[in-house]
Amino acid sequence: MMPNGVTVDPSGNVYIADAKNYAIVKLARDGSFVTSWGSYGIGPGQFRNPEGAALDASGNVYVTDSVNNNIEKFTNAGIFITSWSTWNTTNVLRTPIGLSVNATGFVYVADQGNQRVEIFRSDGTYVSSFGGLGSNLVGKFQSPFGVAVGPTYVYVSDTSFQSGNITEFTKTGGFVCAWGSSSLLQPAMVATDNASNVYVTDNLENDVVKFSACSDTAVWISGSTGGFPGQFNSPVGVAVDSGMNVYVGDSNNFRIQKLSAGTGGYLSSLTYPRPGMFSSPYDDAFDGLGHVYVADEGNNRVQMFSLAGVFVLAWGTTGTGNGQFNAPVGIALDHAGNVYVADSSNNRVEKFSPDGTFITTWGTFGTGNGQFYSPFGVAVDSSNNVYVTDYSNNRVEKFDSSGNYIAEWGSSGAGNGQFIGPIGIAVDGSNNVYVSDSSNNRIEKFTSSGTFMTTWGGFGSGNGQLNFPGHLSLDLAGNVYVADTYNNRVQEFTGSGTFLTSFGTVGSGNGQLVYPEGLAIDNSGNVYVSDTGNPSGVGNSRIEVFAPASGSVGGVTVPVDKFALLTVYLGPVLAALGTVITLIILANRYRCMKPATAVGNCTTIPPFPARR
Known part of the structure; x- marks a missing residue:
C-alpha cells in the first residue's frame, strides 16, 4: 500500500x-x-x-x-x-x-x-x-x-x-x-x-x-x-x-x-490492508496440511491461504507489543504447526499457534547471546530447534522451541563459515543447515552444530551464480531452491550445490519476477514464490506458484519443461485471489530432468488442489 x-x-x-x-x-x-x-x-x-x-x-x-x-x-x-x-x-x-x-x-x-x-x-x-x-x-x-x-x-x-x-x-x-x-x-x-x-x-x-x-x-x-x-x-x-x-x-x-x-x-x-492483499510479501512457508503462510512485510502481518490461494486468516498489526510486527521478513513452521516469525525491525522472533494466537517472543537489540540486529530468516529442525539468521551481526543463532539460547556461529567476512548479510535459512532431513549469504552471493552448508561443510555460488547471472540471494527452501528430495533476488529468478540445486535448473525473468507478466525474496514448496513439489518487489516498493506484490516437472496439473498436460506457471495470486486485486489463470508453459527453458532421448510428457502427478 x-x-x-x-x-x-x-x-x-x-x-x-x-x-x-x-x-x-x-x-x-x-x-x-x-x-x-x-x-x-x-x-x-x-x-x-x-x-x-x-x-x-x-x-x-x-x-x-x-x-x-x-x-x-x-x-x-x-x-x-x-x-x-x-x-x-x-x-x-x-x-x-x-x-x-x-x-x-x-x-x-x-x-x-x-x-x-x-x-x-x-x-x-x-x-x-x-x-x-x-x-x-x-x-x-x-x-x-x-x-x-x-x-x-x-x-x-x-x-x-x-x-x-x-x-x-x-x-x-x-x-x-x-x-x-x-x-x-x-x-x-x-x-x-x-x-x-x-x-x-x-x-x-x-x-x-x-x-x-x-x-x-x-x-x-x-x-x-x-x-x-x-x-x-x-x-x-x-x-x-x-x-x-x-x-x-x-x-x-x-x-x-x-x-x-x-x-x-x-x-x-x-493501516488498511485488505484480506489477501500484499505489500512486499517477503517469505512464505508450507504447513504440510494444505496451507501457505506469508510474511506480509509491508502490512506488518502474517496471512494464511489455502494452496489454491483462498484467503483463510491473518494476524498482526504495526507495533512492538506481543503479536505485533515491524517488518516481518522470515517465517517457518515446526512439526506441530506453530509459526515462527522473524520480526526484523523489532529485533526478535515471535511464536504463534497455527491460528495466529501469540505464544511467546524472544530477542532484543544487541550483539550478545540471544540478541539480534535485524533477524531475517528462521528455520526449524526435526527436534524443533529454531535457527535464525542475524543479518547485521553476520551470524546464525540456534534456540530451542521456547527461545532458550543454545549456540551460534559465523562472523563478518568472506571466508568459509563467515557471512556478510545472511538472509535465508533452511534445514534438511539430516538437520544440515543451509544459509544464503546475500552479499557474498553464495549458499553455505553446515551441520546442525555449525560446522562448515561446503559452499557454492559466486556473483553473476549464469547458471549457479547468484546476485544477492534471499530466502531458500528444500523439497522432499533434498533439493535446494534459492530466491536469486537481484537476478529476478529462482535457482534449484542438489543438496551438495550442483546446479539443476532455474526459472523466472524480470517483469510483471505470468512467470516473471521482480526481486523475489521468499519461497516455499508443498508436498507435491509446487513452488510458491514471494514476488516481493524492490526496496522502493516497485514490484508485483504477489505470490506465484510454479508446478514441478511432471505431467497433468489441474487437468492440463505439461510437456517436458521443468517448470510451468500454475497460477498467480495478485495482491492488489482481491477478486483475483484464488483464480486459476490459464496454465503458462515456459517453453524451451526449464527442462524436465530425464534423458535427452526421452520423448513425450513427464510422469503424471495428481491435479493441483481445486479452489475451495
Missing part, C-alpha cells in the same frame, strides 16, 4: 488513494476497513496511479490519476459515475495530482504538466483555469502539486525549489499572496481548515507544516525522518476533519498518521 491522497467525510470515514494497489480504500473513523474499489487499467473505475482524492457535499469521491491523465468520480460506496480528461480539442489534463471540491461542487485540479489549476463542474464540464508557467510570486507555477479550497480562498502547493511555494488565490484564480520558502523544501499536498490555516506535507523534509495564510512563519512543524510514530517517510496526502484532526498519508511507511491540528502532536496510526 502507498497512500498518496487522503480525504475525510463528515462522519469521520477516511478515503485513501492507494497508488501501489491501484485502489481507493475507505476506512471507518476507528481505522477498520469498510470497502475498497479499483484495479489496474485504463477503463472506468480503473487506475494506473491514483494521486489525489476529494469529496463533494453529497459524499461523492473524486480521484486524479496522474498516469491515465483523468479525473474519475464515484459514489462513496465506489460505484463509478463518470470520468473526464479533455474539454475541447486542444486542452487535456497532463499529470493531474491534487484536487479539491468547494461547497457548491466546483472541482479544482492541480494540472501539473500544464502548470495551472483547472476548474470543472461536478459533471466534468470545464469552467476556467488559472496559473501558467512562471514565478509563484506573481501567481504562476513551475510544478503545482496540491490544491485545497477553503471558505474564502484557494491554496496551491508547488514542488519546485523556488520562493513562495504555497500560493493563495481567490476562488476565481486571482493572485493574493505566496509564502512558505523558509519552512518547506519540497511541499506535496495541501489542506485547509475553516479558520483558513494551511497544512502542507513536505516530501523531502519528512514533516508536516501548519501555517497561517500568507505567513512565512510556521505555526508548528511536526515529524522527522523515520518509521516510528510521529515520524514520516515521504508523506504526501493531508486532510483535516471537523474535529481538527490532521490525517497524513505517510506513503513509504505504508500508513496514515493522525495528528492534532492544534499542536501537531501524534495521535494514532491507521
Whole structure:
C-alpha cells in the first residue's frame, strides 16, 4: 500500500488513494476497513496511479490519476459515475495530482504538466483555469502539486525549489499572496481548515507544516525522518476533519498518521490492508496440511491461504507489543504447526499457534547471546530447534522451541563459515543447515552444530551464480531452491550445490519476477514464490506458484519443461485471489530432468488442489 491522497467525510470515514494497489480504500473513523474499489487499467473505475482524492457535499469521491491523465468520480460506496480528461480539442489534463471540491461542487485540479489549476463542474464540464508557467510570486507555477479550497480562498502547493511555494488565490484564480520558502523544501499536498490555516506535507523534509495564510512563519512543524510514530517517510496526502484532526498519508511507511491540528502532536496510526492483499510479501512457508503462510512485510502481518490461494486468516498489526510486527521478513513452521516469525525491525522472533494466537517472543537489540540486529530468516529442525539468521551481526543463532539460547556461529567476512548479510535459512532431513549469504552471493552448508561443510555460488547471472540471494527452501528430495533476488529468478540445486535448473525473468507478466525474496514448496513439489518487489516498493506484490516437472496439473498436460506457471495470486486485486489463470508453459527453458532421448510428457502427478 502507498497512500498518496487522503480525504475525510463528515462522519469521520477516511478515503485513501492507494497508488501501489491501484485502489481507493475507505476506512471507518476507528481505522477498520469498510470497502475498497479499483484495479489496474485504463477503463472506468480503473487506475494506473491514483494521486489525489476529494469529496463533494453529497459524499461523492473524486480521484486524479496522474498516469491515465483523468479525473474519475464515484459514489462513496465506489460505484463509478463518470470520468473526464479533455474539454475541447486542444486542452487535456497532463499529470493531474491534487484536487479539491468547494461547497457548491466546483472541482479544482492541480494540472501539473500544464502548470495551472483547472476548474470543472461536478459533471466534468470545464469552467476556467488559472496559473501558467512562471514565478509563484506573481501567481504562476513551475510544478503545482496540491490544491485545497477553503471558505474564502484557494491554496496551491508547488514542488519546485523556488520562493513562495504555497500560493493563495481567490476562488476565481486571482493572485493574493505566496509564502512558505523558509519552512518547506519540497511541499506535496495541501489542506485547509475553516479558520483558513494551511497544512502542507513536505516530501523531502519528512514533516508536516501548519501555517497561517500568507505567513512565512510556521505555526508548528511536526515529524522527522523515520518509521516510528510521529515520524514520516515521504508523506504526501493531508486532510483535516471537523474535529481538527490532521490525517497524513505517510506513503513509504505504508500508513496514515493522525495528528492534532492544534499542536501537531501524534495521535494514532491507521493501516488498511485488505484480506489477501500484499505489500512486499517477503517469505512464505508450507504447513504440510494444505496451507501457505506469508510474511506480509509491508502490512506488518502474517496471512494464511489455502494452496489454491483462498484467503483463510491473518494476524498482526504495526507495533512492538506481543503479536505485533515491524517488518516481518522470515517465517517457518515446526512439526506441530506453530509459526515462527522473524520480526526484523523489532529485533526478535515471535511464536504463534497455527491460528495466529501469540505464544511467546524472544530477542532484543544487541550483539550478545540471544540478541539480534535485524533477524531475517528462521528455520526449524526435526527436534524443533529454531535457527535464525542475524543479518547485521553476520551470524546464525540456534534456540530451542521456547527461545532458550543454545549456540551460534559465523562472523563478518568472506571466508568459509563467515557471512556478510545472511538472509535465508533452511534445514534438511539430516538437520544440515543451509544459509544464503546475500552479499557474498553464495549458499553455505553446515551441520546442525555449525560446522562448515561446503559452499557454492559466486556473483553473476549464469547458471549457479547468484546476485544477492534471499530466502531458500528444500523439497522432499533434498533439493535446494534459492530466491536469486537481484537476478529476478529462482535457482534449484542438489543438496551438495550442483546446479539443476532455474526459472523466472524480470517483469510483471505470468512467470516473471521482480526481486523475489521468499519461497516455499508443498508436498507435491509446487513452488510458491514471494514476488516481493524492490526496496522502493516497485514490484508485483504477489505470490506465484510454479508446478514441478511432471505431467497433468489441474487437468492440463505439461510437456517436458521443468517448470510451468500454475497460477498467480495478485495482491492488489482481491477478486483475483484464488483464480486459476490459464496454465503458462515456459517453453524451451526449464527442462524436465530425464534423458535427452526421452520423448513425450513427464510422469503424471495428481491435479493441483481445486479452489475451495
